[in-house]
Structure formats: structure tokens, C-alpha cells
Amino acid sequence: MRQILAAFLTAAVALAPARAWAERQVKPFFGGAFAGRTTFFDLDNAAGDAHLALGGSALVLGELVGVEADLGRVSAFFRSGDRHLVVAGSVTTLTGNLVLAMPRRLTQYSLRPYLVGGGGLVHARVKDSLEVLRVSSTLATIDLGAGATGFLSDRFGLDWQLRYFRSIGGDQRSQSFGPEQLSFWRATMALAFRY
Amino acid sequence: MTGARQMSYDGLSPAVVLQMRRIVLTLTVASLLIAGAPLRAQELSFTFFGDYLESLRRQAGIPGLTAIIAGPDGVVWTRALGNANVERAVAARTDTPFHLDGITQVITAALVLRCVEEGRLSLADRAGQYDPASPDAGATLGQLLTHTTTGAGGRTFEYRPERLQPLAAAVAACTGGSFRAAVAALFDRLAMADSVPGVEAARTDLADPAIPTSDRQRYRNVLDRLASPYAVDRAGRATPAAHPSTALSAWNGVVSSADDLAKLDLALKRGVLLEPGTLASAWQPPLGPGGQPLPHGAGWFVQGYNGARVAWQFGMAENASSTLIATILPRGLTLILLANSDGLAKSFALADGDLTASPFGKVFLATFVR
Numbered sequence: 001m002r003q004i005l006a007a008f009l010t011a012a013v014a015l016a017p018a019r020a021w022a023e024r025q026v027k028p029f030f031g032g033a034f035a036g037r038t039t040f041f042d043l044d045n046a047a048g049d050a051h052l053a054l055g056g057s058a059l060v061l062g063e064l065v066g067v068e069a070d071l072g073r074v075s076a077f078f079r080s081g082d083r084h085l086v087v088a089g090s091v092t093t094l095t096g097n098l099v100l101a102m103p104r105r106l107t108q109y110s111l112r113p114y115l116v117g118g119g120g121l122v123h124a125r126v127k128d129s130l131e132v133l134r135v136s137s138t139l140a141t142i143d144l145g146a147g148a149t150g151f152l153s154d155r156f157g158l159d160w161q162l163r164y165f166r167s168i169g170g171d172q173r174s175q176s177f178g179p180e181q182l183s184f185w186r187a188t189m190a191l192a193f194r195y
Numbered sequence: 196m197t198g199a200r201q202m203s204y205d206g207l208s209p210a211v212v213l214q215m216r217r218i219v220l221t222l223t224v225a226s227l228l229i230a231g232a233p234l235r236a237q238e239l240s241f242t243f244f245g246d247y248l249e250s251l252r253r254q255a256g257i258p259g260l261t262a263i264i265a266g267p268d269g270v271v272w273t274r275a276l277g278n279a280n281v282e283r284a285v286a287a288r289t290d291t292p293f294h295l296d297g298i299t300q301v302i303t304a305a306l307v308l309r310c311v312e313e314g315r316l317s318l319a320d321r322a323g324q325y326d327p328a329s330p331d332a333g334a335t336l337g338q339l340l341t342h343t344t345t346g347a348g349g350r351t352f353e354y355r356p357e358r359l360q361p362l363a364a365a366v367a368a369c370t371g372g373s374f375r376a377a378v379a380a381l382f383d384r385l386a387m388a389d390s391v392p393g394v395e396a397a398r399t400d401l402a403d404p405a406i407p408t409s410d411r412q413r414y415r416n417v418l419d420r421l422a423s424p425y426a427v428d429r430a431g432r433a434t435p436a437a438h439p440s441t442a443l444s445a446w447n448g449v450v451s452s453a454d455d456l457a458k459l460d461l462a463l464k465r466g467v468l469l470e471p472g473t474l475a476s477a478w479q480p481p482l483g484p485g486g487q488p489l490p491h492g493a494g495w496f497v498q499g500y501n502g503a504r505v506a507w508q509f510g511m512a513e514n515a516s517s518t519l520i521a522t523i524l525p526r527g528l529t530l531i532l533l534a535n536s537d538g539l540a541k542s543f544a545l546a547d548g549d550l551t552a553s554p555f556g557k558v559f560l561a562t563f564v565r
Contacts, residue, residue, distance in 0.1 A: 129243065
């Protein structure tokens with residue numbers, strides 16, 4: 001795992017856009033997490049449901065390649081509206097990613113599609129009614145996705161993205177059925193600020 | 196009229212009488228509420244426990260699960276969840292027979308300890324006396340029941356149920372019949388009508404001659420209702436599977452229902468099968484080299500939880516079935532869980548001797564140990 005992260009960081013530094021070519025973007029987003037699967041105790045059987053996702057990302061993007069940091073939170077990932085065994089259950093992700101975008105010159109006045117992928121950490125937290133099957137675990141994760149950004153002005157635009165998160169390397173502990181695993185899809189819409 | 200009322204209340208004014216009535220009524224209501232509160236709290240505990248159980252069952256990949264909680268005087272709660280047979284949509288019931296797997300050794304322990312009470316066996320007897328070919332011929336019956344070995348460093352624990360096999364020969368020597376006949380006699384004595392001493396007991400060609408033909412037919416009828424075993428993949432898809440156990444042994448092979456196991460549990464608690472002192476000794480774990488209690492008593496795991504002692508046992512056949520029985524000793528409260536997949540036990544290191552490794556066990560203890 002450390003080797004993967006080291007390789008990723010090396011690649012990110014090597015491929016990071018030169019300052020003169022780069023544009024910076026900040027993208028606060030909202031959307032939904034869905035189709036989740038987990039081996040953590042999921043007492044409300046809610047991981048597979050759709051849940052509100054909030055977060056933000058920061059991006060430095062050159063003509064083709066960029067680097068991105070993404071922070072997301074699904075505050076009710078383990079909660080279901082019609083069940084009552086989970087008092088609180090959230091998933092938080094923090095990832096660093098490489099972005100491969102369509103050349104800017106080709107998409108200056110239209111949507112600019114991109115692919116994004118990288119790795120980081122995912123933290124799952126569950127508090128149940130009896131407080132006997134609590135979960136608090138941080139796992140390594142990979143994320144892969146694709147999206148498109150369209151700027152309405154020099155500074156402001158909109159971004160749509162679909163991204164898949166999947167934990168890797170979870171151990172068997174006393175808060176899951178088998179090795180700890182978590183995965184889900186996230187679809188978001190973001191405001192994009194460029195400067 | 197006024198005078199008559201004043202006389203009837205021994206001269207108290209109506210206002211005082213009214214006040215007294217209010218106080219009496221308030222006290223009565225308060226008493227009823229206080230008396231009823233534990234009852235409602237218990238009902239709430241069962242409701243919560245049932246909800247947890249259903250949720251865990253789904254995530255653990257258990258197509259059918261039966262659950263009973265038996266108190267000191269009888270069954271206090273039952274629940275049957277899911278299907279005993281998925282393809283035919285046969286709902287699980289508390290009288291549905293399941294493979295007991297490792298819980299068979301509780302029955303073996305009861306039979307051995309009964310023989311010890313009667314002076315026909317001793318826990319100090321060597322296994323080789325009854326089963327000379329056993330690889331554990333030098334171990335004592337007590338060591339086999341407690342899953343321990345005594346070496347140069349002292350007594351150590353290793354959970355290996357297959358070591359119990361010489362106990363079947365010991366029981367046979369004690370009762371003068373076969374081990375299967377002893378198990379069958381126990382079932383008959385406790386009216387455990389949904390229990391079978393090994394699936395082969397129903398076969399006419401291989402069955403023990405000590406088992407009457409009428410019993411074999413009854414066993415066949417029970418096995419017709421046996422919960423179908425399933426292998427469940429990570430996506431939760433259940434596939435019919437063959438149960439690996441076909442023969443009765445001292446540690447495996449019995450088929451029974453939650454209802455029947457509750458009868459066995461009550462017979463043990465009431466001293467019908469064993470004297471209370473014998474059971475208390477069985478639930479006293481031996482000590483390890485450092486003087487620390489080892490995880491397993493004679494037939495049951497024994498551990499502490501929040502100051503309460505708990506005796507428990509589990510069983511599992513991979514991709515087929517799993518079982519769990521646990522008694523909170525101070526309360527005499529026993530949980531019986533029977534499942535037709537390995538979901539009750541597969542993901543948890545129960546053989547290490549910690550019931551809280553299982554979410555099912557953990558929720559039971561947290562709910563009912565107070």
C-alpha cells in the first residue's frame with residue numbers, strides 16, 4: 001500500500017502542471033452516494049441506499065494533466081429513514097488524484113471532460129442504539145471517476161462528476177463481517193471557481 | 196345527609212376525604228407504573244434484540260434463523276426469521292430441525308457428566324480405556340471435555356472438537372449400549388421430538404440396531420423438515436449446499452430444533468439431567484499455567500462479561516449451517532440460535548473463546564447483562 005501511495009505521489013509531482021500553464025479550480029459539491037457495499041456492521045441495511053454527499057475539491061490543471069485533492073462526506077451513509085438501530089453513521093473520504101482532461105484549447109467554449117483517479121483514505125463511523133456494535137475505522141481507498149466542467153465565465157462554472165470509491169487492504173476486526181471493506185459510487189454537481 | 200356523611204368518615208370533612216382519595220389513587224397508579232416498568236423494559240429489550248437479530252441475519256447471509264431465549268422457568272421469547280428452504284419458500288419456525296454441528300458436544304458433555312455422577316465414569320479416566328486407537332489415548336476425559344492438554348508448562352487450551360471422539364465410546368461403556376442409543380434415550384426422556392441422533396439414524400441399512408424401526412421412521416419425518424443448508428456468497432446470494440456432516444460423533448452430527456434445545460436447557464437448569472453442583476463444576480474453567488482461567492469448561496466455553504459469567508458453545512459447518520447457545524449464568528437466561536448457513540460463526544474467531552467476537556453474542560450480552 002505504501003509503495004502504491006509513494007508511486008502515486010511521485011507521479012503526481014512529476015506530472016503536475018508547470019505554474020505558467022496551470023489554472024486553479026475550487027469546486028464545492030453536493031450530490032448523492034449510492035450503490036454502497038460494506039462488510040462493516042450495517043444495522044439499518046442502509047449502505048446500498050442513496051444518501052446526500054457533500055464536500056469539495058481543489059484542482060491545479062494544466063493543458064492536459066492536473067492534480068486534485070478531494071474531501072467528501074456522506075453523513076448518513078449507514079442510516080435509513082425507516083429504521084432505527086443506527087444513531088449516527090458516516091463515511092468521509094480524503095483522496096489525492098491525478099486528472100487527465102481534454103486539452104483546454106479544444107474545449108474553451110464548451111464542456112471540458114476529464115478522467116480522475118487516485119487514492120487516499122476513507123473513514124467509516126457508526127454509532128448504534130445500544131452502543132455495542134460501534135464502528136470506527138480508517139482504510140486506504142482508491143477512487144476513479146469521470147466528469148465534465150463547463151465555465152460560464154472566466155471565473156465561474158459548473159461541474160458534473162461520477163466517481164467510484166473502493167477501500168483496499170482492510171483487516172478482520174471486531175466491527176465487520178469478514179475483512180473490513182467499503183465501496184460506493186458518488187455522483188455530484190459542483191460549483192467551479194477558477195482563478 | 197351531610198350529617199350521615201360526616202359520621203361515615205369518622206368526623207373528617209369532605210375536603211380532607213377527597214384529598215385522601217387523591218393520595219391513595221396517586222399512590223396506586225404510581226405503584227402500578229413502578230411494577231409495570233421492568234416488564235415494559237424487558238419487552239423493549241426483546242424488541243430491540245429482535246430488531247438487531249434480523250438486521251445481523253441479513254448482513255451475515257443467513258437465509259433462515261430461529262431464536263429462542265429461555266429463562267430459568269421456561270421460554271420467554273421466540274423468533275423465527277427467514278426461510279428454512281428458500282426455493283420452496285418454507286418459513287423457518289422454532290420447531291424447524293437444524294444441524295447442531297459443534298453444539299452436539301453439549302449433549303455429549305451432559306451424558307458424560309451424568310455417568311460421572313453415577314460413578315460409572317471419572318473425568319480422570321484415560322481416553323485410551325474406552326478408545327485405545329485414539330490419538331489422544333493418554334488424555335483424560337476431563338481434558339477432552341475442556342479442550343485442554345497438560346504438558347510440562349502446565350495446562351493449555353486448544354479448541355479441537357474432533358478430540359472428543361473417545362467420549363462416545365466412554366458413554367457407550369457407561370450406558371451399556373451405543374452412543375447413539377444414549378443420545379436417543381436422552382431425546383426421548385426430554386420429549387425432544389424434533390431431534391435426531393445423526394442423520395444416518397433414519398437409514399434402515401446403516402442404523403444402530405438399538406434404534407427401533409418406529410424411531411427411524413420418526414427420524415425420517417423430522418429430517419423431511421430439516422432446514423436446507425446454504426452457501427451464501429458476498430453478494431448475499433444463497434445457493435443450496437450439501438451438509439458435510441452425515442455421521443453422529445461426540446462433537447457433531449445431532450439434528451435438533453430451537454424448541455428442543457430449550458427443553459434440554461431447561462432440564463439442565465432445573466437439575467433434571469445433572470445435579471446443580473455437577474453443572475456448576477462443568478462451568479468452572481480449568482486454570483492455565485499462570486493461574487489464569489482457560490476459556491473452556493467441561494462442554495461449554497465459560498467467560499466473564501461485565502461481572503456476569505457466561506457459558507456458551509457454538510457450531511459451524513462451512514457453507515452449510517451454524518449454531519450458537521449462550522447462558523448468562525446469574526440470570527439463567529439462555530439464547531439459542533440455529534442457522535442454515537455458516538453466517539453465525541464463520542467471520543468470527545469464536546474458537547478463541549470470546550463470545551463478544553460475534554455480533555450476535557455481543558448484542559445478547561449487552562442487552563441482557565445488567
